[in-house]
Amino acid sequence: MPSDPAPGLAGRRPDATPRPSAARRPDAIRRLAGLRGLLAAEWRVYRLLVRVAFREAAQYRMSLALRSLTEAVATVLDLATIGILFAHLPALAGFSLAEVAFLYGTSALAFAVAEAFVGPVDRLGWHIRDGRFDVVLIRPVSVVVQTATMAFAPQRVARVAQPALVVVISAVALPVHWGPDRIALAGGMVVCGALIAASAFVATAAVLFVAPDATVAVSASTQGSALAARYPMTVYGHHLALLLTIVLPIGFVSWLPALYILGRPDPLGLPTFLRFASPAVALLTAGAAALAWRAGVRRYRGTGS
Amino acid sequence: MREQGPTARATVGGTRRGPVGLPPPRLSRGGYVTAAVLPGARAWWAVAAASARAQVTYRATVAASVLSNVTLTVLRGYLALAVWTARPGLAGYDPARAVTFVVLGQALTTTFAVFGGMIDVPWRVESGAIVVDLARPFGFLRWWLAREIGRAAVFAVSRAVPAGLVGAALFGVRPPGSAGAALGFAVSLPLALLAGFGIRYLVALTAFWITDVRGALAVSSLALMFFSGAVLPLTIFPGTFGAVARLLPFAAVVQVPMDIYLRPRGGAGIGTQLAFQAAWVAVLLAASHLATSRALRRLVVQGG
Numbered sequence: 001m002p003s004d005p006a007p008g009l010a011g012r013r014p015d016a017t018p019r020p021s022a023a024r025r026p027d028a029i030r031r032l033a034g035l036r037g038l039l040a041a042e043w044r045v046y047r048l049l050v051r052v053a054f055r056e057a058a059q060y061r062m063s064l065a066l067r068s069l070t071e072a073v074a075t076v077l078d079l080a081t082i083g084i085l086f087a088h089l090p091a092l093a094g095f096s097l098a099e100v101a102f103l104y105g106t107s108a109l110a111f112a113v114a115e116a117f118v119g120p121v122d123r124l125g126w127h128i129r130d131g132r133f134d135v136v137l138i139r140p141v142s143v144v145v146q147t148a149t150m151a152f153a154p155q156r157v158a159r160v161a162q163p164a165l166v167v168v169i170s171a172v173a174l175p176v177h178w179g180p181d182r183i184a185l186a187g188g189m190v191v192c193g194a195l196i197a198a199s200a201f202v203a204t205a206a207v208l209f210v211a212p213d214a215t216v217a218v219s220a221s222t223q224g225s226a227l228a229a230r231y232p233m234t235v236y237g238h239h240l241a242l243l244l245t246i247v248l249p250i251g252f253v254s255w256l257p258a259l260y261i262l263g264r265p266d267p268l269g270l271p272t273f274l275r276f277a278s279p280a281v282a283l284l285t286a287g288a289a290a291l292a293w294r295a296g297v298r299r300y301r302g303t304g305s
Numbered sequence: 306m307r308e309q310g311p312t313a314r315a316t317v318g319g320t321r322r323g324p325v326g327l328p329p330p331r332l333s334r335g336g337y338v339t340a341a342v343l344p345g346a347r348a349w350w351a352v353a354a355a356s357a358r359a360q361v362t363y364r365a366t367v368a369a370s371v372l373s374n375v376t377l378t379v380l381r382g383y384l385a386l387a388v389w390t391a392r393p394g395l396a397g398y399d400p401a402r403a404v405t406f407v408v409l410g411q412a413l414t415t416t417f418a419v420f421g422g423m424i425d426v427p428w429r430v431e432s433g434a435i436v437v438d439l440a441r442p443f444g445f446l447r448w449w450l451a452r453e454i455g456r457a458a459v460f461a462v463s464r465a466v467p468a469g470l471v472g473a474a475l476f477g478v479r480p481p482g483s484a485g486a487a488l489g490f491a492v493s494l495p496l497a498l499l500a501g502f503g504i505r506y507l508v509a510l511t512a513f514w515i516t517d518v519r520g521a522l523a524v525s526s527l528a529l530m531f532f533s534g535a536v537l538p539l540t541i542f543p544g545t546f547g548a549v550a551r552l553l554p555f556a557a558v559v560q561v562p563m564d565i566y567l568r569p570r571g572g573a574g575i576g577t578q579l580a581f582q583a584a585w586v587a588v589l590l591a592a593s594h595l596a597t598s599r600a601l602r603r604l605v606v607q608g609g
Contacts, residue, residue: 067520074524077531085388087543088395093387130432153519211365216420220373228380236383 049149068158105166107229110193189257192278199289209296356455374468396540397569408472412465417501421526427512482568489575500557503589513600534560
């Protein structure tokens with residue numbers, strides 16, 4: 001069971017060096033070790049719990065392979081949507097098929113990575129409703145790491161395959177010169193995009209502390225963000241595009257950096273430096289998500305079940 | 306480990322017999338519905354009302370859902386506007402009809418839970434709480450259908466109407482093509498509810514055969530969204546792919562009601578559309594009935 005870290009922790013101790021005891025140290029020492037040490041410790045526990053989930057799934061290899069294949073094939077429907085649109089249109093809001101495919105691929109890849117690694121946080125509502133959450137609070141591992149791994153689904157990783165392929169194909173099809181600047185920016189935008197998407201997942205899942213029944217609404221809003229990031233922002237009209245870029249950081253997932261890669265002027269007239277601001281925005285959203293999550297944990301009340 | 310054979314068989318028997326003293330309902334749609342619905346109307350009302358009350362208990366949930374529905378309506382509306390401004394007349398819709406399709410289509414999507422799930426069978430099988438459902442003096446399939454009706458009513462009022470109003474204010478919504486179209490649309494809504502329920506119920510029942518249904522749920526919700534017309538109208542799907550997509554049961558949930566409402570040029574008649582829906586509803590409910598008796602017969606409850 002991925003929900004119980006104990007067997008995994010015991011099993012991995014000899015060769016790996018996860019030290020969950022680091023989180024158990026008294027407060028003063030923890031503060032001395034600093035935020036970096038704490039994050040490193042949580043990251044180790046996270047990797048350990050994910051590895052446990054993979055090993056558990058690997059007990060039934062055939063089942064895991066089939067489930068992964070189904071997930072990968074199902075994501076093709078998103079691509080089919082773009083294919084159907086371009087069967088009728090030469091360009092969408094002035095963007096060619098290769099350009100829209102690049103926007104779709106990079107944003108879908110970022111969202112798929114985020115979904116694979118923190119997606120299960122939206123099961124928080126179920127944990128609260130079924131009374132499984134009290135136990136989470138007394139374990140010496142951060143709540144977000146536990147929630148992200150309690151219902152970890154290894155087959156979700158397969159969702160990364162299709163967008164990754166689309167990125168490669170569209171990058172080849174784009175009429176641009178792939179110098180080191182573009183390659184570095186493309187890599188950076190996927191990493192930062194995944195961090196922004198993961199922050200969005202965690203921040204919206206924090207709503208579940210207040211409304212444990214809102215799982216559907218939470219997944220709908222993450223789907224909405226993925227949908228918004230997929231097409232050129234100009235599709236949504238000037239005001240909504242500005243809202244999605246400046247207020248909600250969705251434009252930083254792929255739209256703004258992609259404008260540089262595609263060698264296009266900004267149709268919204270935003271300053272050029274914003275195209276390289278994704279790392280800073282990713283850190284800001286991660287901070288905001290952490291605050292939202294903490295506020296949620298503080299407001300948690302048991303359901304009595 | 307303990308066989309729940311007797312309990313399961315008893316409930317299956319109960320489902321077959323139907324309410325007290327009535328002849329066994331036939332599997333055809335009319336027979337099943339009249340035999341099951343009319344005598345137990347009060348019980349149906351009670352179950353549906355209880356389900357509806359459970360849905361409105363958390364107000365923050367309703368608020369979050371309204372927000373996400375408005376967002377999706379607005380995003381899809383702008384996308385449709387961009388596509389149909391570039392290609393007016395595509396699939397027989399002008400831009401005004403296309404945004405009407407999106408705004409009302411999103412309302413149907415949320416009312417009929419096209420995003421999948423919303424039938425708690427898998428989690429109740431996982432936790433063992435399903436035993437309680439078997440002990441109820443109300444058929445298993447009927448219980449979940451009654452709950453679905455209660456849920457759909459709440460979703461229609463609390464999600465579909467607010468998001469629809471925002472969409473209408475922003476994009477403008479066309480009235481139905483004619484009085485006949487309005488009437489046909491009204492008739493097609495309950496059929497769409499039954500079709501959407503049938504598909505999701507069959508997916509939920511797979512929990513009796515496979516241990517982890519999350520994969521099946523994820524795939525089915527993607528297929529439902531895509532092939533129901535909730536993402537794009539099925540009428541713009543090209544060639545054979547489109548022809549096949551329009552024959553699948555998913556089309557009965559969003560595409561067919563919207564076709565009846567908008568009556569695009571070159572579309573089928575209202576009678577044909579309703580017959581298409583009714584045929585799939587009959588097949589899905591018959592399959593649900595059969596799958597229910599199979600599932601309950603093979604149920605094994607672990608522990609206790």
